[in-house]
Amino acid sequence: VTRRVAITGMGCISGLGQGLSATWSGLVDGLGGIRRLSRSFREEGRLVIDGPAAVVAGVDGSAVEAHAARRVMAQLDPAAAYALVATHEALVDAGLLDQPKLLAEASILYGGASGGNVTLEEGYARLFANGQTSVHPLTIPKMMPSATVGQISMLYGVRGAAFAIASACASSAHALGEAMHRIRAGRSKIVIAGGADASITFGSWTAWKALRAMAPDACRPFSRDRQGMVLGEGAATLVLEDLDHALARGAPIHAELIGAGASSDAFDLTQPDGVGAVRAMEEAYADAGIARDTPCLISAHGTGTPLNDKVEAQALRQFFGPHIERNIVIATKSAHGHALGAGGAVELVTGVQALANGLAPPILGYLGPDPDCGLPLALGEPQRLHAETLVSNSFAFGGLNSVLIARRAR
Amino acid sequence: LAIDRNTVLDIIAEEALVERSALTPEATLDSLGIASLDIISIVFALEERFGLTLEQSDFEDVQSLGQFVDLILDRAAIEQL
Secondary structure, three states, X not given: OOOOEEEEEEEEEEOOEEOHHHHHHXXXXXXXXXXXXXXXXXXXXXXXXXXXXXXXXXXXXXXHHHHHOOOXXXXXXXXXXXXXXXXXXXXXXXXXXXXXXXXXXOEEEEEOOOOOHHHHHHHHHHHHHOOOOOOOOOHHHHHOOOHHHHHHHHHHOOOOOEEEEXXXXXXXXXXXXXXXXXXXXXXXXXXXXXXEEOOOOHHHHXXXXXXXXXXXXXXXXOEOOOOOEOEEOEEEEEEEEEHHHHHHOOOOOOEEEEEEEEEEOOOOOOOOOOHHHHHHHHHHHHHHOOOOOOOEXXXXXXXXXXXXXXXXXHHHHHHHHHHHHHOXXXXXXXXXXXXXXXXXXXXXXXXXXXXXXXXXXXXXXXXXXXXXXXXXXOOOOOEEOOOOEEEEEEEEOOOEEEEEEEEEOO | OOOOHHHHHHHHHHHHOOOHHXXXXXXXXXXXXXXXXXXXXXXXXXXXXXXXXXXXXXXXXXXXXXXXXXXXXXXXXXXXX
């Protein structure tokens, strides 16, 4: 039996807003969610955040708390709060909120690059800045990278296999790929999969700055004079479901997840080599059983750093050859920033929205062509999209690559 | 800093995320959904606010909210002597 995997629920929170529709309309209207962020640690001016970022403006947890019949949001690290609102939205969308039996049998695979950064830094500030010798007793259960998974499981009564996957900026993409395999293998009918990250903190900001990876003004994927990435945050959750199971219960079918490929560069901690990216695309295409000349929407990893985009553009040209010209390349990090471990899931839900709406959202911040990045980019107004296939790339530090392929529901 | 019943109840409501109006002396911690981790958070907040050192183990067998608050005030008084 070859089991097919449907996407029956989607939820998202990002720097463009709460709810998938807010993120989607933010992508299409071309305004973007990146703003200058200026913060000073305790007004001392010693530690500052000053630069572009795509920050989640606020979290409305009222639906989550109504479901829980108690207050929960105030006790969560922001990463877990984002995970819960995105998951709640996805479960409502999939018609699962009032299906305790189906939820009990479901699994959770959720990604995150670094766990509860805000909680960790609050603890460190007490110890190293305030001279205190104790931290809040919930520091450990709030900061562990699997806190998101535990919270989703408890709140929605999910009792199947549940764990976190960490592969930096490909975390949620790897989680979604493995979730698909789990359903194909017949081990779960329903898997709640995605990722969350909330890493716009003084320590994290300073560390990204030390890497010299951050742009001074905007994220400009594949553009000439691009200068780096812009930090984002948020979460996206997808409900993946055995297609026959989904059809039998009359669930909405947003798309099918038809292939996943994963590889590692075994090359460098931060520089991509491109070879691994091509191998991940090859594996994903073989897994999906589709030809390279199938017209597709390519949601690039597209961070906006000089080297990453150049190497990804070369990998795409190498993999697709002349067929690249019939495709459209989008790079939505230019609007919602780099959501790190949540990025792959955010880009899958927005890519599925693009297929469903027949629209390719534009790459923002573009200044003009870079000869090293000759790709059919979506620029200017949202472009009409006829492709039925989405290829979503996530290429993480450590050379950890994940490629997902989805197809519009028929 | 003086510790009083009302402040203790405010802290319990804040830390355990329960409505202040639900905190009646007869209510059990179970019925309020105050679990062991909440007690740890409440004790931590009291220590922070009043500069106390309280023993978590003193609160292990507490059933009702009234008992819990009495015990906190009792231990705090000893501590502050």
